[in-house]
Amino acid sequence: GIQVEQSPPDLILQEGANSTLRCNFSDSVNNLQWFHQNPWGQLINLFYIPSGTKQNGRLSATTVATERYSLLYISSSQTTDSGVYFCAVVGGSQGNLIFGKGTKLSVKP
């Protein structure tokens, strides 16, 4: 089945810094989503982005489907950005999302 790899696994930032999270996937996909799992365990939809570029405030994402990767950019990071960021894709016949293992982000004040 399709494989999803995220990097880096852990990231520590000082408040105000910028960061780039990467998601590589092993086959063509028709759905790619980025999620933020906050310290309370909630999964927050950030982007639905099977291709192209989207921006939402300090966050933006780019997916290059032909090269099988997606990037999540966080600018001017804040402590509330801390948590785990997941990339997930739909690539199989069941329609379920296949999740990467996540990038754990810690933003220090």
Next chain:
Amino acid sequence: NAGVTQTPKFQVLKTGQSMTLQCAQDMNHNSMYWYRQDPGMGLRLIYYSASEGTTDKGEVPNGYNVSRLNKREFSLRLESAAPSQTSVYFCASSEALLSNQPQHFGDGTRLSIL
């Protein structure tokens, strides 16, 4: 707009007990899913329902049963809980299976089996 609602939020069970996790969505979605999340990992699919009246196994179905009660509701049942089923359970819905639309998730149910 509530989206996807899961109940309960927390539950502690003893080994061998049974319980049902409830999920309801108000977005008129056709497809619904149950995932589990274990520590340090992403989510894995337990069961899914492509449309009302159908259910199918996912990656990790053993020890679980599901019911698609109607278009809105999709429940997950543990008949005889085991410590290995200690996990966080998420329900999700989407417009249709394999649709080019995002999946929407509930807030999760934290389940501990002693």
